[in-house]
Amino acid sequence: MHDNDAMAEIERPDLAADAAPAFSPLYQQIKARLMRSLQQREWKPGEAIPSETDLAQRFKVSQGTVRKAIDELAAENHLTRRQGKGTFVSTHSAVQTQYRFLRLTPDGGGSARLQRRLLECRRMRASPALSQSLQLASGESAVQVRRLLLDGESPVVLDDIWLPGPLFAGLDAERLAGWRGPMYGLFESEFGVRMVRAEERLRAVAADAEASRWLAVPVASPLLEVERLSFTYGDRPVEWRRGLYHTAAFHYRNDLQ
Amino acid sequence: MHDNDAMAEIERPDLAADAAPAFSPLYQQIKARLMRSLQQREWKPGEAIPSETDLAQRFKVSQGTVRKAIDELAAENHLTRRQGKGTFVSTHSAVQTQYRFLRLTPDGGGSARLQRRLLECRRMRASPALSQSLQLASGESAVQVRRLLLDGESPVVLDDIWLPGPLFAGLDAERLAGWRGPMYGLFESEFGVRMVRAEERLRAVAADAEASRWLAVPVASPLLEVERLSFTYGDRPVEWRRGLYHTAAFHYRNDLQ
DNA sequence: ACGCATTTGTTCGTATGTATT
DNA sequence: TAATACATACGAACAAATGCG
Numbered sequence: 001m002h003d004n005d006a007m008a009e010i011e012r013p014d015l016a017a018d019a020a021p022a023f024s025p026l027y028q029q030i031k032a033r034l035m036r037s038l039q040q041r042e043w044k045p046g047e048a049i050p051s052e053t054d055l056a057q058r059f060k061v062s063q064g065t066v067r068k069a070i071d072e073l074a075a076e077n078h079l080t081r082r083q084g085k086g087t088f089v090s091t092h093s094a095v096q097t098q099y100r101f102l103r104l105t106p107d108g109g110g111s112a113r114l115q116r117r118l119l120e121c122r123r124m125r126a127s128p129a130l131s132q133s134l135q136l137a138s139g140e141s142a143v144q145v146r147r148l149l150l151d152g153e154s155p156v157v158l159d160d161i162w163l164p165g166p167l168f169a170g171l172d173a174e175r176l177a178g179w180r181g182p183m184y185g186l187f188e189s190e191f192g193v194r195m196v197r198a199e200e201r202l203r204a205v206a207a208d209a210e211a212s213r214w215l216a217v218p219v220a221s222p223l224l225e226v227e228r229l230s231f232t233y234g235d236r237p238v239e240w241r242r243g244l245y246h247t248a249a250f251h252y253r254n255d256l257q
Numbered sequence: 258m259h260d261n262d263a264m265a266e267i268e269r270p271d272l273a274a275d276a277a278p279a280f281s282p283l284y285q286q287i288k289a290r291l292m293r294s295l296q297q298r299e300w301k302p303g304e305a306i307p308s309e310t311d312l313a314q315r316f317k318v319s320q321g322t323v324r325k326a327i328d329e330l331a332a333e334n335h336l337t338r339r340q341g342k343g344t345f346v347s348t349h350s351a352v353q354t355q356y357r358f359l360r361l362t363p364d365g366g367g368s369a370r371l372q373r374r375l376l377e378c379r380r381m382r383a384s385p386a387l388s389q390s391l392q393l394a395s396g397e398s399a400v401q402v403r404r405l406l407l408d409g410e411s412p413v414v415l416d417d418i419w420l421p422g423p424l425f426a427g428l429d430a431e432r433l434a435g436w437r438g439p440m441y442g443l444f445e446s447e448f449g450v451r452m453v454r455a456e457e458r459l460r461a462v463a464a465d466a467e468a469s470r471w472l473a474v475p476v477a478s479p480l481l482e483v484e485r486l487s488f489t490y491g492d493r494p495v496e497w498r499r500g501l502y503h504t505a506a507f508h509y510r511n512d513l514q
Numbered sequence: 515a516c517g518c519a520t521t522t523g524t525t526c527g528t529a530t531g532t533a534t535t
Numbered sequence: 536t537a538a539t540a541c542a543t544a545c546g547a548a549c550a551a552a553t554g555c556g
Binding site for chain 1: 332454456459460479508511513
């Protein structure tokens, strides 16, 4: 009836780790409550959350149980632990986590040092496809941002970014151009929207006239197309992005384990 | 009354012998010893390792310390825990982890169900570049495998795979063609080489004549090039692979967190 | 410069729950 | 049902890093 080797075992629906139906371990419940506090911005990106002993008292559980909850949140990059200092809400502005989602790497090694050049920032009516991706009500507005990333003088990435209009009220070219640091840092601190995870889809495509112009490559050159759907708390999609990468001197790096 | 960890350190000065830098937490030392056992195939892929209590006795530490070591090894995909059954050495043959490194996904969703077609398997002198990548002695032999992955009748991936010749003695077309299941499963069970992690580099390239023929696309079509360097225990590189993906109906999926 | 309090990190021990055989 | 193994939970103590007075 049961298979006895390692290959059995798969058929179970195996409910997701964070969805907590009727009965879930205490630490999972604590984890869910901490996630809720993060979502409600009780503690903001960069700030410290209460100490483990404080939280244990608040939730009336042992410190070890809080610890296990925090462990998982730290493993998922929601929180960052610092021995002797405390546990902090992760932020895309922290130097060590800047450009956390950018996998572009120079072929020679090292990490990319790219300049940004803002090309466009405008408000538009969301297309049906975009409304679908970002779960917008029909007819809702969107912000479109177009920009280049350059290695010195040579353009490497052409990004088109779409955001829900209402969520990013007040976002315009001036605001973007004046911001020093990663765009996701701006979103966090100015609009209260923190990107917590993203799904990327990669393809090879041929450069069209526009991409050819901006990236300074011949029409029909092969380009790496990177589509990205980014999510904030509660698995809510809040950014759709399409990047075209010129992968002559750079590549997209991915570590598998 | 009981040992604190300083005393434990004195009782077992040999613990830090290989990897651990002088003083490291006990559970890290246990983790290193477990890794060594995995590397030496004391327990083989798919097999169960001793229970946590057994290991605790063997290493003369508490069960909780062993648990923390195993936790990390499980998080790194070296081990797989199954409640009530035991802890098992991960294997690429297990159904739930088959094609763990393959990120190719049909655009419509679901998971890829691709046929394999072996095109070539031959022994060759390793090129200098390959020797460099696989850390081979100069003049050492390599095995080259070329194959197609097909979705029904339409080719999707052209893979070229290079392996260290001595490590894969006896690997030939017949052996490959006769094997049912993932290639990495064959490597594990027939050659004792388990891939534990890999680094991929992605680029967009133009199809050359050969790629065009095998993938049934026009010359100069954009293709997704996926270079992969795979490592076994001890960070030893044991496979170099170049895949050309035709990303018309498929894409390379990557989840960022 | 030093010591102290705070906070996370490590280790132990114990008990109980849950899944598997 | 019983035995085994992993999973959860609690409590306690000490270590190590940090920051402050």
